[in-house]
Amino acid sequence: MDAITGLMNGFSVALQPQNLIWCFVGTFLGTAIGVLPGIGPALTIALLLPVTVYIEPTAAFIMFAGIFYGAMYGGSTTSILLNTPGESGSMMTALEGNKMARKGRGAAALCTAAIGSFVAGTIGTLGITFLAPPIAELAFIFKPQDYFALMLLAFLSVSVVMGTSKVRGFIALFLGLSLGVIGIDKQTGLQRLTFDVPDLMDGVEMTVVLVSLFAIGETLYVASRFGFQKPNLNPLAGGIWMTKEDWKRSWKPWLRGTLFGFPIGALPAGGAEIPTFLSYTVERNLTKHPEEFGHGAIEGVAGPEAANNAAAAGVLVPLLTLGLPTSATAAILLAAFQNYGLQPGPLLFINSADLVWGLIASLYVGNLMLLILNLPLAGLWVRLLFIPRPYLYAGILIFSLVGIWGVSNSWVDLAMMFGVGLLGYAMRVYDFPIAPVLIGLILGPMAEVQMRRALAVGQGDPLVFVSTPLSAVLVAISVLIVIVPAMLHWRRTRKIDMPDEAAGV
Amino acid sequence: MIKAVFAAALAFSLSAAAPALADPAVVMAPGGAGGGYDAMARLPFEAMSKEGIFTDGATYTNKGGAGGTIGLAEFVGANRGNDNAVMSMGVIMVGGILLNSSPVTLDDVTPLVRLTNDTGVVAVATDSPIKTVDDLVKAMKADLGAVSIGGGSAGGVDHIVMALIAKESGLEPAKLNYIPYDSGAEAVTALGGGAVTVAVSGVSEFKPMADAGRIRIIAVTSEGRVDGIDAPSLKEAGLNVVVGNWRGIVGAPDMSADGRKMWLDRFAKMHESAAWKDILAKQGWEDAYLAGDEFVAFLNDEKTRIGAILKEAGLVK
Numbered sequence: 025m026d027a028i029t030g031l032m033n034g035f036s037v038a039l040q041p042q043n044l045i046w047c048f049v050g051t052f053l054g055t056a057i058g059v060l061p062g063i064g065p066a067l068t069i070a071l072l073l074p075v076t077v078y079i080e081p082t083a084a085f086i087m088f089a090g091i092f093y094g095a096m097y098g099g100s101t102t103s104i105l106l107n108t109p110g111e112s113g114s115m116m117t118a119l120e121g122n123k124m125a126r127k128g129r130g131a132a133a134l135c136t137a138a139i140g141s142f143v144a145g146t147i148g149t150l151g152i153t154f155l156a157p158p159i160a161e162l163a164f165i166f167k168p169q170d171y172f173a174l175m176l177l178a179f180l181s182v183s184v185v186m187g188t189s190k191v192r193g194f195i196a197l198f199l200g201l202s203l204g205v206i207g208i209d210k211q212t213g214l215q216r217l218t219f220d221v222p223d224l225m226d227g228v229e230m231t232v233v234l235v236s237l238f239a240i241g242e243t244l245y246v247a248s249r250f251g252f253q254k255p256n257l258n259p260l261a262g263g264i265w266m267t268k269e270d271w272k273r274s275w276k277p278w279l280r281g282t283l284f285g286f287p288i289g290a291l292p293a294g295g296a297e298i299p300t301f302l303s304y305t306v307e308r309n310l311t312k313h314p315e316e317f318g319h320g321a322i323e324g325v326a327g328p329e330a331a332n333n334a335a336a337a338g339v340l341v342p343l344l345t346l347g348l349p350t351s352a353t354a355a356i357l358l359a360a361f362q363n364y365g366l367q368p369g370p371l372l373f374i375n376s377a378d379l380v381w382g383l384i385a386s387l388y389v390g391n392l393m394l395l396i397l398n399l400p401l402a403g404l405w406v407r408l409l410f411i412p413r414p415y416l417y418a419g420i421l422i423f424s425l426v427g428i429w430g431v432s433n434s435w436v437d438l439a440m441m442f443g444v445g446l447l448g449y450a451m452r453v454y455d456f457p458i459a460p461v462l463i464g465l466i467l468g469p470m471a472e473v474q475m476r477r478a479l480a481v482g483q484g485d486p487l488v489f490v491s492t493p494l495s496a497v498l499v500a501i502s503v504l505i506v507i508v509p510a511m512l513h514w515r516r517t518r519k520i521d522m523p524d525e526a527a528g529v
Numbered sequence: 530m531i532k533a534v535f536a537a538a539l540a541f542s543l544s545a546a547a548p549a550l551a552d553p554a555v556v557m558a559p560g561g562a563g564g565g566y567d568a569m570a571r572l573p574f575e576a577m578s579k580e581g582i583f584t585d586g587a588t589y590t591n592k593g594g595a596g597g598t599i600g601l602a603e604f605v606g607a608n609r610g611n612d613n614a615v616m617s618m619g620v621i622m623v624g625g626i627l628l629n630s631s632p633v634t635l636d637d638v639t640p641l642v643r644l645t646n647d648t649g650v651v652a653v654a655t656d657s658p659i660k661t662v663d664d665l666v667k668a669m670k671a672d673l674g675a676v677s678i679g680g681g682s683a684g685g686v687d688h689i690v691m692a693l694i695a696k697e698s699g700l701e702p703a704k705l706n707y708i709p710y711d712s713g714a715e716a717v718t719a720l721g722g723g724a725v726t727v728a729v730s731g732v733s734e735f736k737p738m739a740d741a742g743r744i745r746i747i748a749v750t751s752e753g754r755v756d757g758i759d760a761p762s763l764k765e766a767g768l769n770v771v772v773g774n775w776r777g778i779v780g781a782p783d784m785s786a787d788g789r790k791m792w793l794d795r796f797a798k799m800h801e802s803a804a805w806k807d808i809l810a811k812q813g814w815e816d817a818y819l820a821g822d823e824f825v826a827f828l829n830d831e832k833t834r835i836g837a838i839l840k841e842a843g844l845v846k
Contacts, residue, residue: 223594371737
């Protein structure tokens with residue numbers, strides 16, 4: 025079927041009133057679970073799977089699509105306002121977004137996140153509509169050495185989030201890397217750092233560390249420093265909308281973030297995190313306001329937020345064109361396909377065209393609905409910060425614990441939350457950056473697996489790492505990334521006509 | 530508390546005419562929501578409820594991790610003597626217990642039924658020079674390390690297939706260049722893109738890609754051929770290797786004889802029902818019903834066989 029006709033048929037399905045209601049339910053639920061730490065779209069859709077018995081397939085998929093995109097929207101809200109990201113994809117958003125919120129510019133940060141997500145989600149959906157088959161081929165082109173080179177590139181992002189002290193940054197990074205090796209080694213079956221605790225055998229759950237370091241650490245820090253005093257700044261001081269300058273500084277990061285997010289999201293071992301790291305690095309290097317990074321630069325919110333939403337769209341590419349689920353959420357969607365007796369696989373697009381186009385059309389509708397739902401809410405969300413801190417942070421603590429308990433039902437995870445939370449507190453007190461811990465924990469195991477796969481396939485020859493054109497190019501870019509910022513810095517210091525910015529450092 | 534549940538369950542089993550006395554079944558799925566163990570825990574109850582075989586409902590707990598052994602340990606710890614408690618499990622748990630040196634084993638539970646099986650397939654890239662099982666064995670004999678193998682987790686059922694192939698061909702299973710992948714999706718793209726020489730997975734995961742001409746299936750791991758797949762079984766190809774990714778249900782430790790009989794009756798009825806046949810068709814599961822003592826004997830054989838091959842593959846000391 026021709027893409028345009030298919031899409032038009034899809035819209036005629038998705039725009040039926042009852043389907044619009046399902047879409048609203050999905051986007052609303054999705055936003056809510058995105059806000060709640062720990063609970064992700066995979067779990068939510070899994071819990072809702074039984075409804076497939078009662079409602080029409082199109083209605084169910086329209087709702088699931090809303091949940092899928094909505095979760096990525098919701099995640100940014102808590103990252104920005106409370107410095108407590110609920111999903112790993114919105115971790116980078118917290119870095120600049122929360123600094124903006126502390127300057128009273130929370131609403132602008134929320135707006136750029138929402139519009140960026142909308143732009144990226146829409147471009148991503150356009151990508152699914154017109155480019156899905158060629159993008160899906162990337163899955164076959166990427167070899168272990170290519171993945172490794174991509175992760176090497178992402179690792180270099182760490183250097184930009186290291187904070188003021190490289191020593192503290194490296195300590196944080198290695199902390200993350202060592203948390204990442206805990207568990208049974210998948211290649212050999214050997215246990216590493218498990219201390220015979222069965223709950224540690226599958227490794228440390230990333231969400232647990234994310235939520236503990238940010239939410240619990242932040243709660244303890246706030247409790248220890250601020251007590252009952254009101255925040256000394258009006259959270260709405262910076263207005264409830266983006267300024268012209270904000271727009272000017274946001275649109276390019278939105279597009280660049282999308283460019284990273286969509287193809288990497290479509291890779292079987294890609295994920296939403298790597299594109300956000302890359303996007304943040306790129307924005308930090310390309311910005312005209314380098315002195316603002318680390319103190320609330322809007323580019324650092326716009327780029328990663330677009331990247332994570334575009335990645336969410338990318339995940340649907342291999343699912344719809346090849347029938348391959350490449351993330352937990354996609355696997356659950358596939359289970360839903362099966363509940364309706366659909367044969368997942370390369371022929372899904374042909375055999376169930378109506379349903380697939382209905383799903384794609386509902387992605388457009390859902391995206392627009394999320395924008396309409398979230399933009400007016402930005403001003404409202406920011407008023408959350410008027411809540412006296414003891415109540416606000418007690419609430420965060422409870423939601424975090426409930427979220428993690430809901431994911432794993434494991435008391436070991438709860439105990440670990442307090443341990444890691446204390447660590448997060450100590451890191452804040454002694455000015456260690458938090459992000460490198462999570463980057464180490466996320467990328468370390470991924471890079472290790474790909475490196476060992478590449479070496480196994482190449483039977484130990486280290487030249488395997490540059491053996492494909494793609495890996496060679498990516499490794500070369502990685503090398504350049506180390507050199508170019510130094511050069512940019514040199515060029516910038518030669519510009520003498522920027523006295524304002526020099527004063528702002 | 531456990532005693533109370535036990536008493537209630539006993540009362541129910543003795544007086545089937547008064548189901549109002551009964552508690553819902555306590556069902557453990559030793560894997561995450563949406564996975565194989567989860568479906569094996571929920572769908573039989575869905576069928577039983579639809580057919581009126583068991584209508585008192587069920588409470589499900591998902592507890593994944595370490596090859597299902599964390600769920601197993603919790604199930605055994607919390608439900609001793611509870612005639613109302615059952616758990617889904619399968620061949621991967623048999624291997625998982627050995628690989629994770631789990632202190633709790635399947636000797637601690639009461640085996641009830643095997644319900645389904647997923648046949649494995651051995652596949653190569655469409656343009657691979659390897660076209661038959663013979664070619665594969667020749668390539669492995671020429672340079673075992675050069676034949677990179679993709680599949681599921683180390684020591685899992687896919688790895689066991691290749692280890693048995695190596696052993697039958699007189700090669701050392703421990704020297705296989707086996708590369709575990711987290712999902713069938715990753716393994717199949719790695720194979721189709723030429724990152725690995727050969728890959729093993731379930732029929733349901735590889736057949737769609739084979740039908741689309743992305744990969745070529747050279748053998749299936751069942752006794753005979755599989756409908757719709759133009760490839761011999763390994764046995765037909767001259768290797769005595771038959772492996773299936775089977776799943777089933779076990780009962781609580783120290784389940785009473787009455788409790789065991791009650792569940793066996795229910796599963797026997799469910800197995801005959803139209804609702805269950807419908808579920809098998811939708812999920813693409815092969816019917817592999819084996820109940821009671823026959824299942825116990827089968828399970829013991831599997832434990833011995835898998836234990837031996839994992840040792841030879843160097844994965845279990």
